[in-house]
Amino acid sequence: MFKFHIKPLIKAKGFKANTQFLRTRYGFSPHYSANLMNGDVRNLTLDNLETMCINLNCTPNDLINYIPDPKLILPPDHELHKIKKSDSLWNPIEHLKMLAPEDLDEINKYIQDFKQKKANPL
Numbered sequence: 001m002f003k004f005h006i007k008p009l010i011k012a013k014g015f016k017a018n019t020q021f022l023r024t025r026y027g028f029s030p031h032y033s034a035n036l037m038n039g040d041v042r043n044l045t046l047d048n049l050e051t052m053c054i055n056l057n058c059t060p061n062d063l064i065n066y067i068p069d070p071k072l073i074l075p076p077d078h079e080l081h082k083i084k085k086s087d088s089l090w091n092p093i094e095h096l097k098m099l100a101p102e103d104l105d106e107i108n109k110y111i112q113d114f115k116q117k118k119a120n121p122l
Contacts (some may be wrong), residue, residue, distance in 0.1 A: 003039040005085050014093045026051060031055035
């Protein structure tokens with residue numbers, strides 16, 4: 001089964017993960033926004049998916065979680081296993097708030113180096 005998995009991604013990006021965020025940013029109805037946040041959406045247009053991916057700088061795989069049916073046994077190397085998400089919420093902003101300024105400076109240097117390597121892979 002596929003479940004929509006936007007709430008942890010929104011939190012990880014430092015936004016408030018609530019229905020107001022989706023209504024304001026994307027113009028979704030209150031009911032649809034609540035369903036998205038709860039992972040209960042069953043119909044998702046490709047236009048909406050694309051809009052969310054563009055605005056959150058992510059791929060559809062980041063927004064969709066695969067929860068295997070216990071009755072269905074997939075081989076361990078099946079591609080669907082790659083989009084299984086952890087139930088834990090990772091919020092880097094909360095971790096960063098706890099660090100000393102010199103640690104933040106070191107992380108900032110790492111991020112700049114990482115971005116530069118991504119931009120110039122050779």
